[in-house]
Amino acid sequence: MVKRRINLLQVFVVLMHEMRNQFVxxxxxSIIVWPLLIMAIFERFENFKMNTISLSTSEICRLWGNILPIFIFMVCLSYVSIIANSVAMDKTSKLSELLMVMVDAKEQLVGKILSIYGLLIFQIAVYIGVFNLYGGLTGSRFLNELLSQTPSQLLVYVVLDAIVAILISLIWTTEIASNISDEAQVATAVIPVMLIIGTGTIIAMFFNSPEYFDSGLSAIRVYINVILAFPPIGSLLFPTLLAEGNVTYWEAFLNLGLELFIMAFIFRTSVRQYRRGMLSREYSNPFYQALEKGNTEKK
Structure with missing residues (x-):
């Protein structure tokens, strides 16, 4: 059987449609503005003022180990609900059958997910523009100095790790949301995913301790590396292990590669379930419905 190539034009059309809807x-x-308001409030406090930061490489790594899981959680908290609402609107507006005729499920999924990354990039660009416009802001100075003192390989890992963690969250959300029969069920599609991300973020704090592993190869080290290959567990916990020097960079990047490999299989299953869910008119809990379809698929 010849695999059908993805239609990039349709993906681009879906991407632009989703981004245009969100821009209005x-x-x-509100997702863009509220962090700026919080920053403006802190700027009013003299005790929050700081001129420079001078940290060692190990302290910089430890700082990223604390920041990255929280950043991933905050991004997912904002954007998972956006993509869930988008899928719910397509489903409940009775346009799902027409959309499936015009654009296949794979193109819809890829377009919707890429639109989230586009929206996130635009949000970051807005913040960069604000920081450049008001260079005297404490947050601006702190971010610039933090980035300048961070090792390049760590910056590459931070970006890739965030992309991978957000990706699996979006895939799972679209899969569950495709089974929504009523827009009131959107929260049911968001809560399971956020529980996983939130739990991982909390557990990451326990991993943020020096000498978690003994030096060299050990049974617990092999066990943890195998377990953390499953997304998004590794994306949330590996940054803290890397921050404390418990794992090496090659282990961290290998983990990301394994997560992406596993996600490729998850995505293929999600496309089939998304297609079935969008055409289904059954009324039940969308989370349980997605699990039931997954079990039926395996049988």
Whole structure:
């Protein structure tokens, strides 16, 4: 059987459609504005002022180990609900059958997920623009100095790790949301994913301790590396292990590669379930419905 190539034009059309809808959405702009408001409030406190930061490489790594899981959680908290609402609107507006005729499930999924990354990049660009415009802001100075003192390989890992963790969250959310029969069920599609991300973020704090592993090869080290190959567990816990020097960079990048490999299989299953879910009119808990379809698929 010849695999059908993905239609990049359809993916681009879906991507632009989703981004255009969000650019006129109050929810999306509130996601952009509220961190700026919080930063402006902190700027009013003299005790929050700081001129420079001078940290060692190990302290910089430890700082990223604390920041990255929280950043992933905050991004997922904001954007998982956006993609869930988008899928729910397509499903409940009775356009799902028409969409499936015009654009296949794979193109819809890829377009929707890429649109989230596009929205996130735009949000970051807005913050960079604000920081450059008001260079005297404490947050601006702190971020610039933090980035300048961070080793390049760590910066590469931080970016890739965030992309991978957010990706699996979006895939699972679209899969569950495709089984929604009522827009009131959107929270049911978001809560399971956020529970996983939130739990991983909390557990990451326990991993943020020096000498978690003994030096060299050990049974617990092999066990943890195998377990952390499953997304998004590794993406949330590996940064803290790397921050404390418990794992090496080659282990961290190998973990990301294994997560992406596993996600490729998860995505193929999600495309089939997304297609079935969008065409189904059954009314039940979308989370349980997605699990039932997954079990039926395996049988």
């Amino acid at each position: 959405s109050y929810t999306y702009w």
